[in-house]
Amino acid sequence: MAAKHDYAIGIDLGTSNSCVGVVRNGRVEIIADERGSRLTPSFVAFTDEERLIGESAKFQRTMNPANTVYEVKRLIGRKFSDEAVQNKLPHWPYRVVNDRGNPKICVQYLKEEKFFTPEEISAMVLAKMKETAEAFLGCEVRKAVITVPAYFSYSQRQATIDAGTIAGLQILKIINEPTAAAIAYGEDTNVFEEINILIFDFGGRKLDVAVLKMKKGNYALKSVEGISQLGGRDLDSRIVRFMIGDFRKKTGLDISNDLKAQAKMTKAAERIKINLSGNACDRVQLECLSRGQDFSFVLYRGMFESLCADIFEETMKCVDRAIVNAGLTTNEIHEVILVGGSIRIPKLRKMLEKKIPNMEIKRTIRPEEVVAYGAAVQAAMLNNDRSVDRRYIP
Incomplete structure (x- = not known):
């Protein structure tokens, strides 16, 4: 694919979903994949015939859980002995082994046992985002800005850069997710007085709250x-736990150790949670x-809020x-920027509004896309795109 333009993309490499954006003709565009979705699940699945990435990989979670890999962001740049890694090991259906102190993911792929580093799995997701951008732009993309949590260590940041390099990208910069969110709104808002911004990022697998001071784009x-x-998946888990108990009551069957049945319930629970943001109740029917x-x-909705009250x-x-x-x-606090799909939950918004009554909630950018939006602006600036107003970029 010959390069027609020298675009640089911004990638929100998320724990649950990833998102890619680009500045084209002075406008930020969040790019949809071949399914028309602007969010790509950060899942990679392996079968006897192929490797799947994104939504098709996430679908494998119910039928092929041991070879469907997700939440690699929790592994990247960490040692196998890290407490965060050890705490998660019992909850993943796929195997993670100790390779000279480093975690490696073990799967069955093409009828053979294969081992992958977290960087290699993350690179597969990043390559998918690169391909999505290239299909949209009609040219090769070589440069990117990738976002990471503000608390990421040097080794986690370096491992993310390594993943980008494996994916065939030149990483212009690694930026913090809260900063990317602030850039997204600073890019299209004239702010000449110093203000305090709270970033409330409640994603699928993590909660981050950051406070930034901003003045004239700094x-x-x-x-x-x-x-x-x-994160939002913990809300799903509460629903699943309730569903398991209800199923046991109705049938006498305990599916606590049935991974496939639980995977079906987890998928249904996520759908229920999403629907309850707009409806007072939701029903699910799972056959066999x-x-x-x-x-x-x-x-x-009231029962859901009670089940998850301590999380809120x-x-x-x-x-x-x-x-x-x-x-x-x-x-x-003058402004609050909401990030992540889970902030659509009405209860969370009400609690925030009660806690910070005088703040302005920024709503013009979809919360699932705001980090990728800011990363795209930063990428364009670092790529010397003169269509982006420089005064709003740190």
Whole structure:
């Protein structure tokens, strides 16, 4: 593919989903894949015949769990002995082994046992984002900015750069996700007085809350708090646990150790959670869930909020810590930027609005895309794209 233009892309390499954007003709465009989706699941699945990436890989989770790899962001740049790695090992259906102190992922691929580093798996997702951008732009893409959590260590950042290199990308810069979110709004907002911005990032696998000071496009990170083991998937897990109990009550069957049945429930729970953001209740029907038994289940929004009440409270405690550690009060927060699909949950928005009553919530960019949006702006600037207004870029 011959290069017609020298584009640089911005990639939000997420724990659950990834997203890619580019500045073209002075406008940020978030790029849809071949399915028309602007979010690509950060999943890689291996079968006897092929390797799958994205939505097709995520679909394999129910039928091929041992060879469907996800949440690699929790492994990249860490040692096998790392507490965060050890805590997650029992929860992954795929194998992670110790290779001279480093984690390696073991799968069956093309009828053989294969081992991959976290960087190699992440590179497969990044290559998919690169291909998506190239199909959209009609030319080869060589340069990228990739975002990472603000708390990522040097080794995690370097491992992310290595993944990008394996994917065939020149990494112009690794930037913090909160900074990318602020850039996304700073790029199209005239801000000439110093303001305090709170970034509330509640994604599928993690919670990050950051406070930044911004003036004329200059950003200073004042504090960052996070819970790397708390995210939207934990809300799904609460629903699944409730569903398992309900199924046991109705049929007498315990599916606590049935990975395939639980994978079906997890997929249904995610759909229920999403639907409850717009509806008062939702119903799911799973045919032949286990031992020929069907499962019908209804969940009301109020019950969902009760099931997850402690998780919601924990997110607000994280907000409190971030504001206090920045040396501020809630009255001194001028803007809140919401990031991640889980912030669509009405209960979370109400709790934030109650906690920070005088703030302005930024809503013009889809929360799932705001980090990739900011990364795309930063990539264009570093690539000397003169169509981007320089005063809003740090």
